Amino acid sequence: QVQLQESGPRLVKPSQTLSLTCTVSGGSITSGGNYWSWIRQRPGKGLEWIGYIYYTGRTDYNPSLKSRILISVDTSKNQFSLNLNSVTAADTAVYYCARSRMSTVTTVPYYFEYWGQGTQVTVSS
């Protein structure tokens, strides 16, 4: 059974960089056809897709956050990571990592079958 676990600082100061890591267990991050995403849920708001990475390093990001995001992968550790820079209070959220499939027609992730438990990150001085 595939499991995902988020880790990283729970408190980040404004203007600094939020860094989270997702550790995948029960399966290889390099298994074909699987795409690895970050999704967040801000207080009182719904779910927001941040971006994905494939094990080859290919990425795609939500245009609304693209200028501030970097998602990377470390296949040797079976991990992928999120860096979100220049954070503000509006970036306070529960951050989830998740595994999906990818449509070859739309080239957009879908079928988020596995999710981490989520980690609360607060941006505050």
Add this chain to the structure above:
Amino acid sequence: EIVLTQSPLSLPVTPGEPASISCRSSQSLLVESNGYNYLDWYLQKPGQSPQLLIFLGSNRASGVPDRFSGSGSGTDFTLNISRVEAEDVGVFYCMQALQTLTFGGGTKLEI
């Protein structure tokens, strides 16, 4: 950006009774070339991560009880629960996967 509008926002139900949630898209989610509607349904139970219920409009995910079903095409979609159980309490979200992913605002099912 594709906007998904869910209704109702809140859905009080009685165990054993059916329930229905609507998701309306600002653009068609049907890809004519393969006939698929790129819409998923998720349930987020209290204190948990979202869990996949339905993908590509009407396909039940592995392990999902058959009381859950998805229907619709184009811009109008429905999630039906044939007989609600107490364990179904939570917030249901639709998600479109045609363009940059977006989610509906959620429907809270309460017993």
